[in-house]
Structures are given as structure tokens and as C-alpha cells.
Amino acid sequence: MPEPEKHTAETPGGSPGEHVVRPLDPRSLRGLAHPLRIQLLRALRRQGSATASQLAERLGESSGATSYHLRQLAAHGFVEDDPERGKGRERWWKAVPGGTVFDESLYRNEDPEIRGAVDVYLHEIASIHTQELNTYLGTRNDWAQKWLGASDMSDFTLRLPPAKLRELSEKMHALVEEYRTAPEQDAPDAERVRVHLHAFPQHEG
Structure with missing residues (x-):
């Protein structure tokens, strides 16, 4: 099923073979579409198990x-x-392995509650992307020069119909997935790398 907008995040420590992607349906979207819940899930995925x-x-x-x-x-x-x-008095939580993907059928849902949840979810993900990029820019001098040269912050303007934009998005997703299981992920100088893909129409003028 093709998706024009995709948000995935991996649980730290999971092997490539364990990577699964869960489509968000109306029920699961309602359960996730809250700023604090998205932040909690992100924290558990990135930093591992924790208590409340x-x-x-x-x-x-x-x-x-x-x-x-x-x-x-x-x-x-x-x-x-x-x-x-969870051997003490306080409950420990962990993220369920895998990531989430936004199902485009949610755009067409007639329930106002679902449309509101879509807005909350997409805006929160956009805010997280902005925060991550700003954090990197603010700390970029902490990284070795080879990282500064390898990182990318580019934008492009194309003229495409919706079908070609979908094709471009799917090809970019497929290319990123090829690197998920690259043997270089175990290299001594390998670090977690965040890849943001944004592609959207824009009125001219």
C-alpha cells in the first residue's frame, strides 16, 4: 500500500530482521495522536526502557x-x-519493536475526530523534525569534520503530477531501506543517523 507520508522510528537494540512497520488505522491513530504520547513513544524508542x-x-x-x-x-x-x-516497585515500560506508517486513507475519513487526530499527529511529527534539525545545527561543532561534510540539508523544487510525486517518494523510501541492513552499521565510527524526507505541493507566486 503506497503512502505519501511516512513516519517510522526504530526501537534501539532491535536487529534489522525484527523491523516491522505498523499502519496507523483510525483506532490506533486516536490512541497515539496526543503530543505527550508521541513524545513518550519517541523517548522509549530512542533511549530504551524507562519508568513513568x-x-x-x-x-x-x-x-x-x-x-x-x-x-x-x-x-x-x-x-x-x-x-x-520490572523487578522493583515501579513499572518499567518499553516500546513495542518496529515503527509506524501513516495510512493515506485517514485523509478521507469523514469522522471529525479522526481528522482532528490527523492534524495533531502530522503537526507533532513536523515539530519533532524541526526540533531534531535545530538541535543538530546548534551542536554541529561537537561533531568531527567528516560528519559535517556528510550531513545534508538540501531542498529542491520540481514540477510533478501527484502520480510522479508518489513514485519519487516510494523510490526514496526504498533507497533508505537499502541502508537499514548495510554492514557498515557496525563500523566503529557509525552513529545513529536521522533522515527526514519532506515532499509536498506548493502554490506558485
């Missing part, structure tokens, strides 16, 4: 809020208990 209190401190929220929203994420299958860490 640890996540509250990290995100500047109350532990009551993080506990509630973690339970909601669990009810929709995005997070689960971490049995390897």
Missing part, C-alpha cells in the same frame, strides 16, 4: 500524566511492560 517517573523528569511532566498516557499507549499496542527491568 524517569520519563516525567526527562520530559518536564508530572509522573501522573506520564503514567496515564503510557497506559493509553499500552492499550493501543505501542508500549508494553519490560519484564527484564
Whole structure:
């Protein structure tokens, strides 16, 4: 199923063979489309298992809020208990392995609640992308020169019909996926690399 907009994130420590992508349907989108829930899931995916209190401190929220929203994420299958860490009094959470993909049929859903959830989800993902890029730019001098030369912040303007834009997006996704299992991921100087792909129409003038 082709998707013009795709948001995926991997759980740290997962092997390439474990990578799965879960399409967001109306029910799961409602369960995820909250700024704090998206931040909680992102934190667990990037930094590994944590308790509600640890996540509250990290995100500047109350532990009551993080506990509630973690339970909601669990009810929709995005997070689960971490049995390897949950030996104390406090509950440990981990992200369910894999990523999420935005199903374009959600754009056509007639339920106003779903359309509102679509707006929340897409704007939050856009905000995260902006935050990540700004963080890199603010800390770029902390990286070795070879990283500065290898990183990219380009934009292009094309004239395409929707079908060709879809084709371009699918080809870019396929190319990125080729690098997911590259043997170089185990190289001594390998680091986590974030790749943002934005492609959208724009009125002229």
C-alpha cells in the first residue's frame, strides 16, 4: 500500500530482521495522536526502557500524566511492560519493536475526530523534525569534520503530477531501506543517523 507520508522510528537494540512497520488505522491513530504520547513513544524508542517517573523528569511532566498516557499507549499496542527491568516497585515500560506508517486513507475519513487526530499527529511529527534539525545545527561543532561534510540539508523544487510525486517518494523510501541492513552499521565510527524526507505541493507566486 503506497503512502505519501511516512513516519517510522526504530526501537534501539532491535536487529534489522525484527523491523516491522505498523499502519496507523483510525483506532490506533486516536490512541497515539496526543503530543505527550508521541513524545513518550519517541523517548522509549530512542533511549530504551524507562519508568513513568524517569520519563516525567526527562520530559518536564508530572509522573501522573506520564503514567496515564503510557497506559493509553499500552492499550493501543505501542508500549508494553519490560519484564527484564520490572523487578522493583515501579513499572518499567518499553516500546513495542518496529515503527509506524501513516495510512493515506485517514485523509478521507469523514469522522471529525479522526481528522482532528490527523492534524495533531502530522503537526507533532513536523515539530519533532524541526526540533531534531535545530538541535543538530546548534551542536554541529561537537561533531568531527567528516560528519559535517556528510550531513545534508538540501531542498529542491520540481514540477510533478501527484502520480510522479508518489513514485519519487516510494523510490526514496526504498533507497533508505537499502541502508537499514548495510554492514557498515557496525563500523566503529557509525552513529545513529536521522533522515527526514519532506515532499509536498506548493502554490506558485
